[in-house]
Amino acid sequence: MEVVKLEHVSKTFGTVKAVNGLTLTVRQGEIFGFLGTNGAGKTTTIKMLLGFFRPDAGQVSVLGQNPGDPAARRAIGFMPETAYYYPYLNVRELLAFYGGLCGMAKADIRRRSAELIARVGLEEAGGRLLRHYSKGMLQRAGIAQALLHDPDLLILDEPLTGLDPLARIRFRDLILDLRRQGKTIFFSSHDLSESELICDRVAILKQGSLVWCGTLGEVAGDGQQNLERIFLKMLGDAPARAVAGEPVGEERP
Numbered sequence: 001m002e003v004v005k006l007e008h009v010s011k012t013f014g015t016v017k018a019v020n021g022l023t024l025t026v027r028q029g030e031i032f033g034f035l036g037t038n039g040a041g042k043t044t045t046i047k048m049l050l051g052f053f054r055p056d057a058g059q060v061s062v063l064g065q066n067p068g069d070p071a072a073r074r075a076i077g078f079m080p081e082t083a084y085y086y087p088y089l090n091v092r093e094l095l096a097f098y099g100g101l102c103g104m105a106k107a108d109i110r111r112r113s114a115e116l117i118a119r120v121g122l123e124e125a126g127g128r129l130l131r132h133y134s135k136g137m138l139q140r141a142g143i144a145q146a147l148l149h150d151p152d153l154l155i156l157d158e159p160l161t162g163l164d165p166l167a168r169i170r171f172r173d174l175i176l177d178l179r180r181q182g183k184t185i186f187f188s189s190h191d192l193s194e195s196e197l198i199c200d201r202v203a204i205l206k207q208g209s210l211v212w213c214g215t216l217g218e219v220a221g222d223g224q225q226n227l228e229r230i231f232l233k234m235l236g237d238a239p240a241r242a243v244a245g246e247p248v249g250e251e252r253p
């Protein structure tokens with residue numbers, strides 16, 4: 001089943017073509033990496049999947065519904081790129097608040113949030129206010145929030161940003177577990193090496209246009225090539241020596 005479907009989708013802000021004729025599908029049970037450098041159009045696409053932005057052209061469907069449809073929304077867990085949580089709550093209170101918004105029963109919220117707080121490694125910090133959290137701790141809280149109502153489709157905007165190596169490993173294990181449960185995971189990233197470890201397929205976006213979509217095995221060809229270099233080559237604006245794996249000196253204009 002196609003969980004996410006974009007057909008010739010475009011979105012322009014003034015003179016900026018943020019997304020340009022994007023066509024892609026994500027199937028049930030896939031871990032799909034949505035890759036591209038800053039400003040490539042990842043967040044704009046995600047906002048169209050959630051129904052926050054309407055595309056100027058093209059068709060978007062999520063779980064067979066129009067984006068923003070209440071039935072689709074109930075089945076989606078979303079973690080934004082930058083979350084603005086109430087600073088005077090702790091993570092347990094935050095999850096209780098979001099669980100209430102989702103209409104979850106109090107007992108389910110308590111059980112799920114204890115489980116997820118442990119899963120993202122925030123047990124010790126569970127009683128501390130979010131305003132004292134680091135960026136990485138807020139990211140972990142965001143992952144727990146997105147998973148609280150046990151969604152079928154998880155949409156995560158740059159979930160790896162700010163995570164330390166241990167948190168990245170936990171994140172990876174969590175995502176792989178979710179796939180085993182049949183969930184679909186769509187996440188954006190500019191970190192190819194991290195995506196390489198878990199993604200079934202990736203899409204690479206450059207200035208709003210798709211430059212590659214497929215499995216990572218297909219991108220790497222015979223497997224002899226370094227994925228990061230291929231990524232930089234595809235993006236086309238990398239200095240040649242960086243692609244060749246050499247450090248870039250200060251004389252670069």
Ligand SMILES: Nc1ncnc2c1ncn2[C@@H]1O[C@H](COP(=O)(O)OP(=O)(O)O)[C@@H](O)[C@H]1O
Pocket residue numbers: 013016017018036037038039040041042043044045
């Ligand atoms: N609300 C907005 N108003 C004007 N321009 C926007 C808006 N959102 C995004 N853009 C522009 O669209 C382009 C794509 O942005 P974005 O989707 O946030 O990229 P990414 O998430 O890949 O870094 C950028 O040039 C950005 O400045």
Ligand SMILES: [Mg+2]
Pocket residue numbers: 042043044081157
């Ligand atoms: Mg973004």
